[in-house]
Amino acid sequence: MEPSNNTTKSEKHAVEIKKPKKSSNSRFLYDLKKSTKAKFAIIVIFIVSLFAILAPILTPYDPVTTDLMARLKPPVPFRYSVVSHPLGTDALGRDIWARIVYGARVSLLVGITSVIISGCIGVTLGLIAGYFGGIVDDIIMRIADILLAFPFILLMLAVLAVIGPGLGNMILVLGLTGWVSYARVVRGEVLSLREKEFVESARSLGASNMRIIFKHILPNVVNSVIVVASFAVASTIITEATLSFLGLGVKPTTPTWGMMLSEGREYIRQAWWLTTLPGLAIGITVLGINLLGDWLRDVFDPRTLL
Amino acid sequence: MARYTARRLLQAIIVIFGITIAAFSINFLAGDPTYVLIGDMRGMTEEDIQAFRHRMGFDRPILVQYFDWLKNAVRGDFGWSYKYKEDNWKIIVERFPATLQLTVVSLILQLLVSFPLGVFAALKRGTKWDSFSMVLALLGQSMPSFWIGLMLMMIFSVNLKWLPVSGRYEGIRSMVLPVITLSFYGIARNTRLIRSSMLEVLGEDYIRTVRAKGQTERNVYIKHALRNVLIPVVTMVGMDLGSLLSGALVVETIFAWPGMGMLTVNAINGKDIMMVQACVTLFALMFVFANLLVDFTYTILDPRVRLQ
Numbered sequence: 001m002e003p004s005n006n007t008t009k010s011e012k013h014a015v016e017i018k019k020p021k022k023s024s025n026s027r028f029l030y031d032l033k034k035s036t037k038a039k040f041a042i043i044v045i046f047i048v049s050l051f052a053i054l055a056p057i058l059t060p061y062d063p064v065t066t067d068l069m070a071r072l073k074p075p076v077p078f079r080y081s082v083v084s085h086p087l088g089t090d091a092l093g094r095d096i097w098a099r100i101v102y103g104a105r106v107s108l109l110v111g112i113t114s115v116i117i118s119g120c121i122g123v124t125l126g127l128i129a130g131y132f133g134g135i136v137d138d139i140i141m142r143i144a145d146i147l148l149a150f151p152f153i154l155l156m157l158a159v160l161a162v163i164g165p166g167l168g169n170m171i172l173v174l175g176l177t178g179w180v181s182y183a184r185v186v187r188g189e190v191l192s193l194r195e196k197e198f199v200e201s202a203r204s205l206g207a208s209n210m211r212i213i214f215k216h217i218l219p220n221v222v223n224s225v226i227v228v229a230s231f232a233v234a235s236t237i238i239t240e241a242t243l244s245f246l247g248l249g250v251k252p253t254t255p256t257w258g259m260m261l262s263e264g265r266e267y268i269r270q271a272w273w274l275t276t277l278p279g280l281a282i283g284i285t286v287l288g289i290n291l292l293g294d295w296l297r298d299v300f301d302p303r304t305l306l
Numbered sequence: 307m308a309r310y311t312a313r314r315l316l317q318a319i320i321v322i323f324g325i326t327i328a329a330f331s332i333n334f335l336a337g338d339p340t341y342v343l344i345g346d347m348r349g350m351t352e353e354d355i356q357a358f359r360h361r362m363g364f365d366r367p368i369l370v371q372y373f374d375w376l377k378n379a380v381r382g383d384f385g386w387s388y389k390y391k392e393d394n395w396k397i398i399v400e401r402f403p404a405t406l407q408l409t410v411v412s413l414i415l416q417l418l419v420s421f422p423l424g425v426f427a428a429l430k431r432g433t434k435w436d437s438f439s440m441v442l443a444l445l446g447q448s449m450p451s452f453w454i455g456l457m458l459m460m461i462f463s464v465n466l467k468w469l470p471v472s473g474r475y476e477g478i479r480s481m482v483l484p485v486i487t488l489s490f491y492g493i494a495r496n497t498r499l500i501r502s503s504m505l506e507v508l509g510e511d512y513i514r515t516v517r518a519k520g521q522t523e524r525n526v527y528i529k530h531a532l533r534n535v536l537i538p539v540v541t542m543v544g545m546d547l548g549s550l551l552s553g554a555l556v557v558e559t560i561f562a563w564p565g566m567g568m569l570t571v572n573a574i575n576g577k578d579i580m581m582v583q584a585c586v587t588l589f590a591l592m593f594v595f596a597n598l599l600v601d602f603t604y605t606i607l608d609p610r611v612r613l614q
Contacts, residue, residue: 142317161582241450
């Protein structure tokens with residue numbers, strides 16, 4: 001244990017001296033190998049992505065085709081189960097495994113796209129607010145306060161109820177309302193970064209504001225943005241499930257985990273698997289992404305380890 | 307202190323103003339509110355629609371409509387609900403105590419569980435206990451609360467038949483599951499927050515000074531560390547209120563708890579727009595006032611804030 005550890009360290013050190021850029025990469029991989037948390041996170045995210053991409057290959061069933069002859073079959077080891085439906089079927093005879101695998105598509109799609117939208121908005125606004133300060137900063141931060149003052153789900157529900165549910169609308173609403181946390185984090189960092197010497201030297205060399213913001217400040221906030229974004233993907237997946245559960249998510253024909261839970265709720269007395277399995281799918285996916293965020297925070301900001 | 311208070315109050319007023327604008331504009335998100343309110347337009351002539359629009363005042367300039375709405379809202383007049391055939395404000399006042407009861411009890415439970423757990427994890431830092439409670443907390447943060455609610459309902463109400471499935475008729479027995487469901491996420495998050503702020507405080511110079519003076523470990527923790535951990539806890543309570551109010555929407559729907567959350571979700575699903583406006587405004591106002599209160603408590607507890 002000891003000697004191998006030493007060689008890794010000295011190797012790392014050697015690389016660091018020669019090529020500073022590569023060292024951060026190898027440190028990243030070194031941290032990754034060391035952390036059980038990160039390994040678990042990456043395995044979970046890999047499997048869920050596989051579900052989403054290979055859904056038609058992983059199951060012979062269509063997630064929306066009903067089969068009333070095979071209604072409410074329990075998962076395999078239980079009584080009355082059938083081998084052809086390993087995780088059982090719902091009240092309309094749809095295969096649960098197929099619906100969970102296809103449901104991963106919606107969860108990941110909504111999670112990732114809306115985080116990209118809100119991330120772009122939030123980072124831009126945070127950079128502007130932090131760099132220019134003054135009245136611009138005041139206006140942006142007050143809008144952020146207003147958004148934060150609404151119970152989040154309530155805001156989404158109200159907007160979706162009026163503009164109508166649907167995948168596109170949901171992504172749009174989640175994207176347009178989710179930028180506040182990025183803006184706050186980025187603004188906070190920019191406030192201290194803009195006083196740093198390297199910004200001052202860039203300015204004295206005649207760099208424009210835009211160049212300073214995007215070339216010199218932005219690279220320094222990327223780490224925090226990645227951490228915020230990974231937690232945001234996790235919470236967006238939960239929000240999507242909640243909205244679908246309350247009946248204001250995507251179209252009723254699209255299989256989503258939240259909708260499965262809401263349908264399963266009607267059969268909570270007869271069919272435990274209808275509520276248990278989709279919930280586990282959400283929980284494990286979100287746990288994986290949260291663990292990734294947790295680990296990234298530890299790697300990027302060792303202060304939090306204490 | 308006076309300057310800080312004034313500044314903070316001014317901010318709150320601006321935020322409240324923004325909230326009313328946002329709540330008012332829910333009406334216009336889908337275009338003409340006349341059609342949303344009418345819904346089914348079969349058998350209506352163009353004149354009928356015009357007459358309805360005029361009666362509702364939707365043919366006036368938007369600014370006039372907004373200030374009219376605001377003027378009425380300030381007097382507690384949030385319009386008439388077509389669904390309940392009753393004054394919106396009256397229904398809200400009836401439902402409010404149920405939500406208040408649910409959120410306050412959940413808030414207390416959250417603090418009672420997460421504070422000792424977080425402090426314990428911090429004191430046992432790096433041990434099995436620490437990692438165990440952190441894994442548990444992360445797990446709690448990852449599970450959707452409505453799913454936890456459904457699982458609890460399935461186990462304790464449907465299978466074991468210990469507790470009622472829904473409603474608010476059996477006193478404390480009715481409250482057990484909704485309160486646990488609602489506080490689940492908060493317990494998980496707060497445990498982590500309290501652990502990290504306890505660790506931060508324990509790393510401060512004054513703790514080292516106290517130790518160097520020869521105080522017992524017990525005194526270090528109780529007299530010096532815990533008191534300073536309380537400061538971030540106050541902020542946490544402010545955040546908790548927001549997530550509890552959001553959570554109440556879902557939890558009340560699952561357990562058919564007759565509070566404002568269920569009222570709002572039903573109003574949204576029934577396109578009862580004036581009720582939605584009223585609920586959105588009041589939820590947001592409660593949140594703003596709670597945060598204001600938290601900020602003032604904060605300045606009393608931590609004088610450094612005032613100086614900034």
